[in-house]
Amino acid sequence: MKFDMDYIAHHNALTETNPYLKLFLTIFLLILTLALDNLYFDIFIFIVMSIVILAIAKINYKSYLKFLSLPMAFLVITCLFLMFFFGKGEVIYETGIFGIVVTTDSFHYAVYTFMRVFGCLPCLGFLALTTPIAKILNCLRTLKVPKVMVEIALLMYNAIFIFLNEIDTMQKAQDTRLGYHSYWTSFKSLGALVSTIFLRSLDKSETLQFALDSRGYTGELPVYEPRKKEN
Incomplete structure (x- = not known):
């Protein structure tokens, strides 16, 4: 699961x-x-x-x-x-x-x-x-938490799940190639996974910046605000 x-x-x-x-x-x-x-x-x-x-x-x-x-x-x-x-x-x-x-x-x-x-x-x-x-x-926004902290939290949350998905995909690919069938191959696969994730993180950060710029990013990210319930 x-x-x-x-x-x-x-x-x-x-x-x-x-x-x-x-x-x-x-x-x-x-x-x-x-x-x-x-x-x-x-x-x-x-x-x-x-x-x-x-x-x-x-x-x-x-x-x-x-x-x-x-x-x-x-x-x-x-x-x-x-x-x-x-x-x-x-x-x-x-x-x-x-x-x-x-x-x-x-x-x-x-x-x-x-x-x-x-x-x-x-x-x-x-x-x-x-x-x-x-x-x-x-909640943090309405409690007047500095905008920069809210934006950092949002970007970190987004990045964490992107990389978890990348790790899951790479591990499955390595497993199908018998990358974890022995201790030695497991260490090699783990080293390759860590090094690749580091390179992917640099690539993803650059892609994220391009995506923000292309959508008119001016230094402030919009935060979801739920609709007020009508009486």
């Missing part, structure tokens, strides 16, 4: 719920989670927001897990880096590799960082998976 966040945001039980309410709730929970810095509260928020996403918004659990998979992968890598290379205190584990050790401070630092991000992820997922990006950007 291909992950399509934009489709999910338009087709769930909370799509038509007030976007301002969802935006403020997300911001409030993020600030509360970061301010309290409590491991038990982080777990509580993760469980509660996951229930809201799966049971109330009725989003498929596979889609939710796919949403969490990429940031969780980066989170684990970051926390391992923090654990082995930061912090002082009593040594609790020695790797035996170039003097790299785990200390009490670095272990606690990694655990607390992991749990705080762990608690924030479903809060962001609640907003991203239940609210179309057009409604989010309209």
